Amino acid sequence: xxxxxxxxxxxxxxxxxxxxxxxxxxxxxxxxxxxxxxxxxxxxxxxxxxxxxxxxxxxxxxxxxxxxxxxxxxxxxxxxxxxxxxxxxxxxxxxxxxxxxxxxxxxxxxxxxxxxxxxxxxxxxxxxxxxxxxxxxxxxxxxxxxxxxxxxxxxxxxxxxxxxxxxxxxxxxxxxxxxxxxxxxxxxxxxxxxxxxxxxxxxxxxxxxxxxxxxxxxxxxxxxxxxxxxxxxxxxxxxxxxxxxxxxxxxxxxxxxxxxxxxxxxxxxxxxxxxxxxxxxxxxxxxxxxxxxxxxxxxxxxxxxxxxxxxxxxxxxxxxxxxxxxxxxxxxxxxxxxxxxxxxxxxxxxxxxxxxxxxxxxxxxxxxxx
Amino acid sequence: xxxxxxxxxxxxxxxxxxxxxxxxxxxxxxxxxxxxxxxxxxxxxxxxxxxxxxxxxxxxxxxxxxxxxxxxxxxxxxxxxxxxxxxxxxxxxxxxxxxxxxxxxxxxxxxxxxxxxxxxxxxxxxxxxxxxxxxxxxxxxxxxxxxxxxxxxxxxxxxxxxxxxxxxxxxxxxxxxxxxxxxxxxxxxxxxxxxxxxxxxxxxxxxxxxxxxxxxxxxxxxxxxxxxxxxxxxxxxxxxxxxxxxxxxxxxxxxxxxxxxxxxxxxxxxxxxxxxxxxxxxxxxxxxxxxxxxxxxxxxxxxxxxxxxxxxxxxxxxxxxxxxxxxxxxxxxxxxxxxxxxxxxxxxxxxxxxxxxxxxxxxxxxxxxx
Numbered sequence: 001x002x003x004x005x006x007x008x009x010x011x012x013x014x015x016x017x018x019x020x021x022x023x024x025x026x027x028x029x030x031x032x033x034x035x036x037x038x039x040x041x042x043x044x045x046x047x048x049x050x051x052x053x054x055x056x057x058x059x060x061x062x063x064x065x066x067x068x069x070x071x072x073x074x075x076x077x078x079x080x081x082x083x084x085x086x087x088x089x090x091x092x093x094x095x096x097x098x099x100x101x102x103x104x105x106x107x108x109x110x111x112x113x114x115x116x117x118x119x120x121x122x123x124x125x126x127x128x129x130x131x132x133x134x135x136x137x138x139x140x141x142x143x144x145x146x147x148x149x150x151x152x153x154x155x156x157x158x159x160x161x162x163x164x165x166x167x168x169x170x171x172x173x174x175x176x177x178x179x180x181x182x183x184x185x186x187x188x189x190x191x192x193x194x195x196x197x198x199x200x201x202x203x204x205x206x207x208x209x210x211x212x213x214x215x216x217x218x219x220x221x222x223x224x225x226x227x228x229x230x231x232x233x234x235x236x237x238x239x240x241x242x243x244x245x246x247x248x249x250x251x252x253x254x255x256x257x258x259x260x261x262x263x264x265x266x267x268x269x270x271x272x273x274x275x276x277x278x279x280x281x282x283x284x285x286x287x288x289x290x291x292x293x294x295x296x297x298x299x300x301x302x303x304x305x306x307x308x309x310x311x312x313x314x315x316x317x318x319x320x321x322x323x324x325x326x327x328x329x330x331x332x333x334x335x336x337x338x339x340x341x342x343x344x345x346x347x348x349x350x351x352x353x354x355x356x357x358x359x360x361x362x363x364x365x366x367x368x369x370x
Numbered sequence: 371x372x373x374x375x376x377x378x379x380x381x382x383x384x385x386x387x388x389x390x391x392x393x394x395x396x397x398x399x400x401x402x403x404x405x406x407x408x409x410x411x412x413x414x415x416x417x418x419x420x421x422x423x424x425x426x427x428x429x430x431x432x433x434x435x436x437x438x439x440x441x442x443x444x445x446x447x448x449x450x451x452x453x454x455x456x457x458x459x460x461x462x463x464x465x466x467x468x469x470x471x472x473x474x475x476x477x478x479x480x481x482x483x484x485x486x487x488x489x490x491x492x493x494x495x496x497x498x499x500x501x502x503x504x505x506x507x508x509x510x511x512x513x514x515x516x517x518x519x520x521x522x523x524x525x526x527x528x529x530x531x532x533x534x535x536x537x538x539x540x541x542x543x544x545x546x547x548x549x550x551x552x553x554x555x556x557x558x559x560x561x562x563x564x565x566x567x568x569x570x571x572x573x574x575x576x577x578x579x580x581x582x583x584x585x586x587x588x589x590x591x592x593x594x595x596x597x598x599x600x601x602x603x604x605x606x607x608x609x610x611x612x613x614x615x616x617x618x619x620x621x622x623x624x625x626x627x628x629x630x631x632x633x634x635x636x637x638x639x640x641x642x643x644x645x646x647x648x649x650x651x652x653x654x655x656x657x658x659x660x661x662x663x664x665x666x667x668x669x670x671x672x673x674x675x676x677x678x679x680x681x682x683x684x685x686x687x688x689x690x691x692x693x694x695x696x697x698x699x700x701x702x703x704x705x706x707x708x709x710x711x712x713x714x715x716x717x718x719x720x721x722x723x724x725x726x727x728x729x730x731x732x733x734x735x736x737x738x739x740x
Contacts, residue, residue, distance in 0.1 A: 007463070007464045009416065009419060010416075010418070010419065015415050015416065015465055016413060017461070018413060021412040037711075038707075038715070039691060039713060043388060043391050045386075047480050048383065048494070067439055068439070069437055073380070078437070090377065102717055102726075110417050124416050137718070139717040140717055321409060337408075341407075343407065344409035345408070347472055347507060352470070356472075
């Protein structure tokens with residue numbers, strides 16, 4: 001071909017070929033089926049919107065991370081969505097503002113960002129998630145965490161673990177039991193996030209040191225957090241964490257990292273990160289928050305299943321496919337399809353059924369191995 | 371809200387709210403399931419690509435109709451896809467160039483164009499389709515037309531009709547039985563397309579006049595076409611049309627409009643347009659063509675199911691939803707979900723099950739109407 005250049009895809013974008021695409025569809029269906037069975041209704045926002053509408057809706061989304069372009073019809077800037085949560089928030093605040101609360105919504109779709117993260121060049125990802133709008137209570141958080149775990153399991157993930165965090169922990173303490181002045185709040189948050197004990201002392205956050213050790217398996221970490229919380233400022237949070245963990249039961253390994261802040265800047269009292277065996281990095285994240293503009297409480301999560309899809313697609317798959325020779329019995333083929341067979345009909349008698357991926361061949365009304 | 375402006379969506383873009391989104395997912399699944407059962411493997415190309423890669427691959431796609439923007443990583447122009455057929459053609463020519471032929475591929479995804487068509491402002495649409503790569507024979511065309519009809523039926527379309535056309539008809543005749551010189555070929559094509567008998571005579575296409583009357587229900591129209599084809603230049607095409615129509619049987623109403631050219635500029639010997647009862651305009655289109663670059667024969671179709679989804683979503687739906695009060699029997703709920711119930715779990719005892727859309731309530735292990 002004279003022009004191989006046009007065969008290339010831009011960095012961080014890929015095709016899913018048959019095996020991967022089939023797994024992707026199966027994973028997405030499995031997750032959406034779990035959401036549907038728990039009363040979550042799917043919504044489908046458009047893949048582009050006014051930049052301003054997306055950017056203004058959640059402080060967590062940076063417009064500079066989105067592809068932007070001018071709309072010739074409105075002469076305004078549009079953006080290719082990099083996150084669907086803000087779109088679902090918009091729908092809850094507009095088209096579904098009158099729907100009864102709690103409102104259960106879910107979504108699945110492609111999101112695109114202008115640059116990859118660090119060493120990972122991926123720019124287009126599948127995002128699948130659920131939002132419980134109108135509530136950010138312990139009951140809401142429990143439902144959401146359990147839902148995320150069940151969706152991951154239904155999709156084929158194994159060895160799931162959940163890391164809890166308390167995103168507004170420092171603010172809560174700084175405002176009551178362990179007062180901090182002005183800039184010190186940010187500094188303490190930063191040093192806790194960096195897990196830097198020396199730095200923490202330096203910025204006047206000595207009293208916060210025990211938080212660095214209230215990490216690990218939930219029971220022990222929460223016990224340490226309770227010991228540290230002599231004032232009781234965290235009592236309801238501690239009770240909440242225990243209740244959520246009880247609801248998870250044996251469904252996942254649960255850990256605590258109370259001062260982990262990365263990615264939870266806009267969450268309120270509770271956040272969580274999901275991991276699964278064999279997958280590098282987090283497979284999803286969620287928590288409680290308030291929908292900007294409407295200031296409505298909500299709890300939700302987003303899953304990014306591409307690494308799970310890649311892992312499942314690399315496992316060998318074996319599927320029966322039935323070759324239908326020219327002049328085959330059409331009704332027999334119909335009947336076999338109705339009980340789950342895939343069929344490939346001959347276009348000519350010069351074909352090699354095996355090369356076409358067929359495992360069987362229709363003879364009379366019988367499927368015979370090729 | 372102080373800033374209602376940000377609640378607006380750009381012209382021609384919309385959210386699908388729960389009812390429409392549920393129907394959309396169902397329609398898409400039904401179509402993809404039909405493709406899968408007939409041996410078509412799904413592929414998933416990215417939603418953006420190099421503009422050049424899309425634009426160079428099929429003459430039918432005009433880059434000016436796509437949203438375009440610069441990629442900061444490559445400094446090249448990217449485009450938001452306005453059509454997935456060219457992407458599937460690229461995959462068949464690159465990642466799957468070594469796969470056995472005929473190669474059966476299918477796809478489903480959102481496509482976006484920069485402007486609506488005429489009075490229809492819609493800019494984002496769902497495109498679902500299948501491509502049979504490596505063959506453009508009568509057998510391939512028959513399989514593809516029947517597949518399109520079955521996919522539409524499985525999705526809930528009724529009263530399907532198919533309009534056949536012969537895209538390269540004028541070229542074929544002009545090169546043999548009814549010679550035309552230079553510009554006259556284009557002029558005759560244009561006047562036939564406009565169905566203008568006077569214009570046709572004026573540009574020297576008098577001999578082509580009978581084509582204007584070989585339209586309508588297939589049997590009669592093909593008989594007229596055969597009468598007109600005294601030289602036999604169209605004999606194999608006529609035989610092909612009859613064979614495809616026979617394969618459709620009672621599956622759809624079949625008509626012929628041999629000189630219809632709109633939308634088939636890049637198809638070879640056979641093209642078809644799909645209609646369904648109650649839906650304005652065509653619901654899909656397909657035909658035989660050659661993949662540019664690789665010059666490989668192929669047959670395929672694209673469906674644009676949004677009007678079908680809108681029609682189905684407007685019919686009233688009734689679904690049983692089971693409310694699970696606080697402290698409900700978790701195993702009973704699990705069991706009811708496993709037999710297809712949707713459940714909504716209470717977050718507090720202040721909720722109104724009926725307002726939340728529930729039709730039943732779990733009492734002990736029984737579902738009782740609310």
